[in-house]
Amino acid sequence: MDWTVKAGKLSPEKLRSLIFNRLHRRRSDILLRPGLGEDSAVIDFGDEVCVVSTDPITGASCRLGWLAVHVACNDVAANGAEPVGIQAALLLPEGVQDEFIGQLIDDMDAACAQLGIEILGGHTEVTTQVETPLVVITALGRAPRDRYVTSAGAQPGDIIYVTKGVGLEGTAVLASDHRETLLSLGVEEAVLQRAAGFFDRISVVPEALAAAEAGASAMHDITEGGFCGALWEVSAASGWGCEVMVEAVPVLPETKAICAALQLDPLALISSGSLLITAPPQVSIVEAVARVGAKAYPVGRVAAAAEPVLILPSGERRRLTMSVEDELWRFLAGK
Known part of the structure; x- marks a missing residue:
C-alpha cells in the first residue's frame, strides 16, 4: 500500500476512491x-x-x-x-x-x-x-428541518461573503506556539500578543445562525486549506464555479505581519473563526451578521462556470487547483 501522502487532508481523488465510493448503505x-x-x-x-x-x-x-x-x-x-x-x-x-x-x-x-x-x-x-x-x-x-444549510446550496448569481478575516486560527497558533521564531524574524511583541488573542474569536456560531436565518444559500467554516480550500470545496459541493476579487478578501494586520515574516499565503492558512457565506443578492447578509457583532465582507460571486477563479490585483485570473495545501502544515513540515 502506498503511504506516501503529505500531512493534511486526503486529496479529493483519494476521498472519492478510498472512502466515498465504498460507502454503499443508505x-x-x-x-x-x-x-x-x-x-x-x-x-x-x-x-x-x-x-x-x-x-x-x-x-x-x-x-x-x-x-x-x-x-x-x-x-x-x-x-x-x-x-x-x-x-x-x-x-x-x-x-x-x-x-x-x-x-x-x-x-x-x-x-x-x-x-x-x-x-x-x-x-x-x-x-x-x-x-x-x-x-x-x-x-x-x-x-x-426547513432551514438547514449545506455547502451544495450555492447558486449562480449568489454573492460570496467572508466574515472577520481569513487566517485567524493559523495566526493565533503561530503567534502562540512559534513566538520565539517570529520575534527573531522581527515581528513585534505587541503584534504577537494581539494575534494570540485571536483564539477568543474562533467561534462562528453567532454569525452562522444569523446568516442561516436571513436566508444564506450555503455556508462553510474556513478551516484547513484556508479561504482557497473552502472556496474550492463550496464549488465542488455545489457544482458551480465562482469569481473572487483577491483584494476584497479581509486579512487582518496581525495575519499580514506573521505571514509576511514566514513567507506564507494568508489565503491558504487555516482559518477557523472565519465563515464563507453565499446568498442571493436580495438577502441582507452584512446587516444580519452585524446584528450579532460580526462583520461580513462581499468578495465575489458564484458563477455558472466549471471552476473557482481568483482575480488578482493585476487583473490576472488564477484558477484554483483541486487540492490546497494548508500553509500551517507547510510551515510545520519545514521546521
Whole structure:
C-alpha cells in the first residue's frame, strides 16, 4: 500500500476512491451524507434535524481544548444548526501530567460555557500510539428541518461573503506556539500578543445562525486549506464555479505581519473563526451578521462556470487547483 501522502487532508481523488465510493448503505432519514465540501451529516428527526460533525486538532498545542470544541461546533453551525453538546475522544501520550489533563478539560468546559452547550461524554486513553495529545470532538446540533444549510446550496448569481478575516486560527497558533521564531524574524511583541488573542474569536456560531436565518444559500467554516480550500470545496459541493476579487478578501494586520515574516499565503492558512457565506443578492447578509457583532465582507460571486477563479490585483485570473495545501502544515513540515 502506498503511504506516501503529505500531512493534511486526503486529496479529493483519494476521498472519492478510498472512502466515498465504498460507502454503499443508505438510509432514508439521512438528509446529508459524506461528500466533497460537506463537513457534517444531517439526520431527519421530524420537524427538526440533528447535525453531526467530527473534527480533530492536530496542528496546535496552546488552548487545545478551547480550540477543539469551537472548531467542531463551527461545523454544525455552518449547517445552520444550534450546537447542543459534544463528545470528546482524548488520546494522550505516556507520561502526560495531571495538570495538562485538568487544563485541557477546563478549557473545553470554558468553551462549552461560552456556547451554552454540554460535554455529553466520550473516551479517554493513555496510549503509546501517540507522541502528543490528540483531541477529537464530535459536535451535535439541531435546526428546523426547513432551514438547514449545506455547502451544495450555492447558486449562480449568489454573492460570496467572508466574515472577520481569513487566517485567524493559523495566526493565533503561530503567534502562540512559534513566538520565539517570529520575534527573531522581527515581528513585534505587541503584534504577537494581539494575534494570540485571536483564539477568543474562533467561534462562528453567532454569525452562522444569523446568516442561516436571513436566508444564506450555503455556508462553510474556513478551516484547513484556508479561504482557497473552502472556496474550492463550496464549488465542488455545489457544482458551480465562482469569481473572487483577491483584494476584497479581509486579512487582518496581525495575519499580514506573521505571514509576511514566514513567507506564507494568508489565503491558504487555516482559518477557523472565519465563515464563507453565499446568498442571493436580495438577502441582507452584512446587516444580519452585524446584528450579532460580526462583520461580513462581499468578495465575489458564484458563477455558472466549471471552476473557482481568483482575480488578482493585476487583473490576472488564477484558477484554483483541486487540492490546497494548508500553509500551517507547510510551515510545520519545514521546521
